[in-house]
Each structure stands twice: as structure tokens, then as C-alpha cells.
Amino acid sequence: MIKRRIFEILIFFMVLVFGFSAGLFAGELTGEEIMNKVDQNQFIASGRMEAEMIIKDRGRESTKEMVMFVESDGQVTNGLVEFTNPRDRGTKYLLLDDELWMYFPDAEDLIRISGHMLREGMMGSDFSYQDALESEQLSELYEFAKEGQEEIEGRAVYVIKATAREDQEPAYQNRRFWVDSERFVILREEMYARDGRLLKEMVTEKVEEITEGRWMPTEMVMEDKLREGSQTIYRIKEIDLDYEIPEGKISLDYLQ
Numbered sequence: 001m002i003k004r005r006i007f008e009i010l011i012f013f014m015v016l017v018f019g020f021s022a023g024l025f026a027g028e029l030t031g032e033e034i035m036n037k038v039d040q041n042q043f044i045a046s047g048r049m050e051a052e053m054i055i056k057d058r059g060r061e062s063t064k065e066m067v068m069f070v071e072s073d074g075q076v077t078n079g080l081v082e083f084t085n086p087r088d089r090g091t092k093y094l095l096l097d098d099e100l101w102m103y104f105p106d107a108e109d110l111i112r113i114s115g116h117m118l119r120e121g122m123m124g125s126d127f128s129y130q131d132a133l134e135s136e137q138l139s140e141l142y143e144f145a146k147e148g149q150e151e152i153e154g155r156a157v158y159v160i161k162a163t164a165r166e167d168q169e170p171a172y173q174n175r176r177f178w179v180d181s182e183r184f185v186i187l188r189e190e191m192y193a194r195d196g197r198l199l200k201e202m203v204t205e206k207v208e209e210i211t212e213g214r215w216m217p218t219e220m221v222m223e224d225k226l227r228e229g230s231q232t233i234y235r236i237k238e239i240d241l242d243y244e245i246p247e248g249k250i251s252l253d254y255l256q
Contacts, residue, residue: 031144031160034176037184039137041214043088046071048243051236055125058229064088064123069245076136080250088123094255100129103255110256126200126224126232130171138162141170149181152188156181172199183207198225210239 029037053064065085068092071078081093090105100113118130142162150157162175178188185207191200206219218236248254 008044012030029146029158031146031158032139034146034158034160034179035142035144035162035186036139038177038179038186039139041184041216043074043137044070044072044241046241046243046245048240048245049236050238053123053127054233054235055123056229056231056233057124057227062087062124069243069250071245078250080254091123092255093122094250094252096250096252099256101252108256110252121224121227126222126227126230129235141165141168142175147176150178152178157187157201173229177208180207180215185215185217187217193221200224202209205233208233210241 047070047125049070050069051066051068053066055062055064063085068085069080069081076097079093079094079095080095083089083091090103092103094101094103100118102111103109104111113129119128121127122129122131128250141164143165145161145163147159147161150159157178158179158181160179162177164173165172173194174192174196176192177186179185180187184205185203186202187207189202190198190240191202193199200222202220202222204217204220206217207215208218210216216236216239218239220234222232222234224230
């Protein structure tokens with residue numbers, strides 16, 4: 001769905017006229033309330049997506065195409081990814097709550113991904129297996145503090161710092177989010193190690209209205225700051241949030 005650019009320009013003009021103190025921000029939302037809205041916006045009870053990853057690594061480029069199925073009750077999230085591009089056709093990933101499995105069709109081999117393997121790039125991309133495994137809502141993993149307000153390409157955003165909760169061990173100790181103050185979509189994200197090193201940065205390049213009043217990012221660029229000359233573009237080509245997943249589709253039996 002094409003973004004309503006004219007409407008966005010009018011909204012931005014209104015913000016300039018009335019000022020941030022009386023406009024979109026008004027200081028009425030805490031960091032936790034903002035990120036709860038992000039969680040609600042990103043939640044998928046049952047859905048099907050077609051997507052692609054364009055992996056750029058020191059001058060080389062490859063494209064991975066996939067179909068994804070996701071179901072969640074708000075506490076447990078299960079998902080299945082099937083690669084459809086010729087080179088990787090038949091390769092599957094299965095997420096069952098906090099367990100991640102991979103199936104290689106050529107070797108007819110089923111592998112559980114755990115330990116140090118979780119930090120490796122998924123299919124050679126800048127997205128790690130740990131990124132894929134982290135199925136919990138952000139508000140369950142982090143405590144949030146609102147640091148201020150900025151603009152990204154004319155859109156008003158909240159800047160939120162996230163610190164891992166003491167009883168949680170998420171993929172990143174600290175994160176910083178730039179959240180669209182109107183659509184509650186993350187437009188930029190930085191991910192940090194415990195020692196403060198910047199590990200990754202993700203920028204949202206495209207946001208679309210999937211259903212009336214519900215906006216989601218459909219194109220993102222991830223950069224692993226520890227891998228020179230590396231970048232992964234993740235693009236959702238189709239999405240169905242009302243898709244009824246066939247019984248047994250997301251299971252170890254189907255994986256093999």
C-alpha cells in the first residue's frame with residue numbers, strides 16, 4: 001500500500017506550527033508506554049509473509065527468498081521459515097518458543113541451533129540466529145527510559161534507551177530505539193554489548209499501512225558493525241495477518 005505522503009507532510013507542518021510542547025509529543029507517554037505500543041503494533045496472532053534478504057558482503061551480493069508462518073498467543077511464539085530461492089530451496093527454520101531448529105534438505109539433517117552458534121549470521125546475513133530466536137515482546141526483556149525527541153526524515157520520533165532486565169538475558173544488553181511518535185514503528189535501532197560497543201544498527205527504509213490504522217516496517221537494512229563491508233536488506237513483499245495456518249504446519253514433524 002502506498003504511503004500517504006501528502007498527509008504526512010501536512011502532519012509535519014502542523015507540528016512545526018504548534019510546536020512540540022503542544023503537539024505530537026506533549027510528554028504524556030513514558031518510555032515503557034511507548035514500547036508497549038510498539039509491541040502491540042508488532043504482535044501477530046497468525047500470519048503468513050513472503051520476504052527476501054539481500055546480503056551484501058565485501059562486494060558480493062546474494063538474494064534469499066522465503067515464506068514465513070508465525071503464530072503467537074502473546075506469551076509463546078512459534079514460527080516457520082521456508083527458503084524458496086533455487087540455491088536454498090527446501091532449507092527450513094523452525095522456532096518453537098525458545099528453541100530453534102534447522103533442516104538441510106541435501107543432507108536430510110535436522111540441527112538444533114544453540115550455544116555459540118546463536119551468534120552466527122543466519123544464512124550468512126547480518127541477522128544472527130539469536131535475533132531470530134528472540135521471540136519475546138521487548139517489554140518483557142527490557143526496562144525503558146525516554147531520552148528525548150528527534151526527527152527522522154521529517155517524522156517526529158521518540159528516542160528510547162532499553163536496558164536488559166536483571167532476570168533476562170536478551171541478545172543485546174542495551175539498545176536504543178527511534179520510534180515514530182504517530183505510527184509507533186521503530187525507524188532506527190542500535191544494539192550494544194555489555195561493554196558499550198555498538199554491535200549492530202538497523203534502519204527502516206519503508207513503512208506501510210497493513211490494515212487500517214496499523215503500520216509496519218516492510219523494508220529494513222541491518223549492518224553488523226563488527227563485519228566490515230557487510231549489510232543485509234530485509235524486504236517483506238507480501239503479508240497476510242488473517243492467514244489461518246494449517247494444523248501441524250509449524251512442527252518438528254513438518255520440518256522433516
